[in-house]
Amino acid sequence: MPDRPPRRSDATRTAILAAARERFASDGYERATIRAIAKDARIDPSMVMRYYGSKEGLFDAVLDVDLRIPNPRELQRQTVGETLVSHFLTLWEENNDALTAMLRVSVTNPAGAERLQGIFRDQILPVARHVCPDPEQAPARAGLTASQVLGMALTRYVLKFPPVAALAREEIVAWLAPTLQRYLTAPHP
Numbered sequence: 001m002p003d004r005p006p007r008r009s010d011a012t013r014t015a016i017l018a019a020a021r022e023r024f025a026s027d028g029y030e031r032a033t034i035r036a037i038a039k040d041a042r043i044d045p046s047m048v049m050r051y052y053g054s055k056e057g058l059f060d061a062v063l064d065v066d067l068r069i070p071n072p073r074e075l076q077r078q079t080v081g082e083t084l085v086s087h088f089l090t091l092w093e094e095n096n097d098a099l100t101a102m103l104r105v106s107v108t109n110p111a112g113a114e115r116l117q118g119i120f121r122d123q124i125l126p127v128a129r130h131v132c133p134d135p136e137q138a139p140a141r142a143g144l145t146a147s148q149v150l151g152m153a154l155t156r157y158v159l160k161f162p163p164v165a166a167l168a169r170e171e172i173v174a175w176l177a178p179t180l181q182r183y184l185t186a187p188h189p
Contacts, residue, residue, distance in 0.1 A: 016043065016048055019040035019041035020032070021097040024059065024062055025100045028108045029105050063115045080180070099153065103150065125138060125142040145184060148179055
């Protein structure tokens with residue numbers, strides 16, 4: 001069956017999501033409006049409501065992020081830190097708008113914070129459970145891992161601190177991987 005051409009509704013949804021990501025990232029959840037998002041997407045506001053039902057529905061769609069973490073069973077315990085840092089750098093570089101919106105909104109909006117917590121609970125915690133020496137410590141270790149990854153993302157991609165933004169990818173991996181490795185696999189201090 002040949003690929004079907006994209007339907008108009010697919011293009012409209014894509015335009016709405018792109019505009020919403022930018023608007024939520026720049027204005028935050030509270031100040032972003034359906035009218036502004038629709039204007040940015042060059043559509044009528046009623047179309048946003050038709051596809052997403054409400055601002056909250058649109059917000060949920062924007063924050064529906066799959067970190068595409070490798071299957072924990074496929075991760076090598078001795079290189080998990082390097083694998084995760086490389087993975088997150090690639091993910092962030094390929095999905096900058098969506099992840100920037102998620103990070104900015106999660107700092108200012110309780111629903112956004114809850115969504116981000118859920119993403120890390122559901123996607124990072126299984127990795128920690130698989131590789132850490134004491135399964136009871138997995139939640140703390142996953143949280144520490146998230147703190148490093150989110151800190152790097154915030155300073156490199158959102159705030160764009162010049163020293164961090166200027167680092168080559170290999171340098172970030174070299175600096176950050178040992179920290180994630182220690183958080184996930186070292187004995188309890």
